[in-house]
Amino acid sequence: MPVDLSKTLVIGISSRSLFDLEDENRIYEDEGLEAYRAYQIAHEDEPPAPGTAFHLVEGLLRLNDASEGHESPLVEVVILSRNDAGIGLRIFNAIKKHGLEDKVTRAAFASGASLTNYLEAFSVDLFLSKSAGDVQDAIDAGFAAALIQEPPEGFEPDKDVIRLAFDGDAVVFSDEAERIYKQQGLEAFVEHERQQARQALAEGPFGKLLKTLSSLQRQFPPEQRPVRIALVTARSAPAHERVIRTLRAWEVDIDEAFFLGGLPKEPVLKAFRAHIFFDDQDTHVEPAARSVPSGKVPYIGHKDEGEQA
Numbered sequence: 374m375p376v377d378l379s380k381t382l383v384i385g386i387s388s389r390s391l392f393d394l395e396d397e398n399r400i401y402e403d404e405g406l407e408a409y410r411a412y413q414i415a416h417e418d419e420p421p422a423p424g425t426a427f428h429l430v431e432g433l434l435r436l437n438d439a440s441e442g443h444e445s446p447l448v449e450v451v452i453l454s455r456n457d458a459g460i461g462l463r464i465f466n467a468i469k470k471h472g473l474e475d476k477v478t479r480a481a482f483a484s485g486a487s488l489t490n491y492l493e494a495f496s497v498d499l500f501l502s503k504s505a506g507d508v509q510d511a512i513d514a515g516f517a518a519a520l521i522q523e524p525p526e527g528f529e530p531d532k533d534v535i536r537l538a539f540d541g542d543a544v545v546f547s548d549e550a551e552r553i554y555k556q557q558g559l560e561a562f563v564e565h566e567r568q569q570a571r572q573a574l575a576e577g578p579f580g581k582l583l584k585t586l587s588s589l590q591r592q593f594p595p596e597q598r599p600v601r602i603a604l605v606t607a608r609s610a611p612a613h614e615r616v617i618r619t620l621r622a623w624e625v626d627i628d629e630a631f632f633l634g635g636l637p638k639e640p641v642l643k644a645f646r647a648h649i650f651f652d653d654q655d656t657h658v659e660p661a662a663r664s665v666p667s668g669k670v671p672y673i674g675h676k677d678e679g680e681q682a
Contacts, residue, residue: 378496381445385453385497388464390521392421413460420467425521425666426501428530429648434476436599451495452480453488492516499582509671517582519651519668531646534601538642540652541606544670545583547575566612573622587625601628603645609634639664
């Protein structure tokens with residue numbers, strides 16, 4: 374029978390997000406595809422080190438150990454790569470040697486073609502990549518996607534709980550309020566949010582994902598939930614009210630909320646020990662990436678150049 378992933382959180386991830394393949398990518402950029410391909414094949418029995426999103430994937434897949442008796446797994450991870458299948462052999466060898474054998478079994482190796490059409494084919498809820506072009510295409514197609522940053526030094530993930538942190542405006546929620554702030558300033562933003570406090574915000578690119586995660590959480594008793602969700606936003610009172618009422622309207626429970634009012638996000642994220650943090654602004658993503666794994670969420674329609682791997 375066909376596998377049903379309708380009740381499963383599906384993560385699509387590039388090989389460069391899962392493993393540290395930056396030296397290999399430099400070979401591609403400096404010497405071209407043939408040199409890159411030859412290097413990968415010559416080293417296919419040498420597993421690369423874990424990449425930025427490895428601990429996130431490892432932790433999420435552990436949720437399936439607690440889902441015995443379910444008709445389908447709680448989490449599915451699919452490798453989505455522009456590499457060809459020959460290069461992909463090294464990736465599967467690395468998956469085995471890093472202890473994820475039998476946990477990551479599906480992949481699409483597109484040999485340089487666009488990956489966007491395959492996101493729907495694999496029922497992807499979240500796409501993580503180090504290719505700006507692929508991430509932008511995914512966002513424009515209506516999928517939650519993030520450009521994975523370089524890994525932080527010395528990060529030690531929580532082994533017992535998966536910790537996910539999200540910015541609010543232009544990530545979980547639409548960029549409606551953020552546009553007002555950018556165009557008219559803080560005072561106009563605060564007044565707008567005060568007037569709209571009881572009007573739920575529209576979903577942003579990660580709105581559906583947050584609802585899916587909340588649904589996953591509810592499959593566990595509150596005191597045993599293996600996923601902890603934090604909202605980390607630059608908003609402060611009185612603009613907090615609309616956020617809280619929106620989450621209530623969505624029937625989404627979050628575990629921690631930080632309304633920072635312009636304070637830096639990095640110290641909070643470091644204290645929270647986020648397995649990953651999603652934000653739309655470089656001014657927040659770049660400092661955060663020094664302490665915790667981070668991903669940048671691009672705006673719809675802002676096209677950048679991508680990479681091969």
